[in-house]
Amino acid sequence: MNPGVAIGGTGVDATGRPAILTNPAMIPDNFIVDFHFKFLPNEDYSEVKKEFEDFVHHWAQTIDFLRENPPLVQWELGGVYFPPFDTDPHHGLVRSLVRSTERLGRMPEVKGFTACSDGANYAAQGMSAVVYGPSGDGMHGYDEYVDIASMIECSKVIAAAVVDWCGNTSD
Missing domain, CATH: 1.10.150.900 (DNA polymerase; domain 1)
Incomplete structure (x- = not known):
């Protein structure tokens, strides 16, 4: 799992991303991390998603603010999904x-x-x-x-x- 993009700022634009990104004096009220999440071909995609979402939920329960404002996990941003594959080396x-x-x-x-x-x-x-x-x-x-x-x-x-x-x- 690779955190490829991290964006923090204030307010929200029409896409759900922080609207104001250029004022370092502001305290962010919105933060997004886009992960590139890889898993093995023998792992079930729905189980991988559930395991990650459960982890995020349990982690958020340890922080008062996140317990009251739970993180939202979205998959396949922009419709992009690269399923793992495992071609037999004898193919x-x-x-x-x-x-x-x-x-x-x-x-x-x-x-x-x-x-x-x-x-x-x-x-x-x-x-x-x-x-x-x-x-x-x-x-x-x-x-x-x-x-x-x-x-x-x-x-x-x-x-x-x-x-x-x-x-x-x-x-």
């Missing part, structure tokens, strides 16, 4: 990527990915998904980059895997 698409990587003389590393990706959208529709791409650094930062040689190699691997996968009808 044909994974095997095709591994074979294609090995053909270039590289030993691929098959492992879990602990961040959001578009793969969740496929998994939500019952399709298997794999996250694969070039190396780089600084994701989502001002100095984000992708290594060009890695991007070229990645393109070769994906092209070879597509050719291999399209000829594979067993999965």
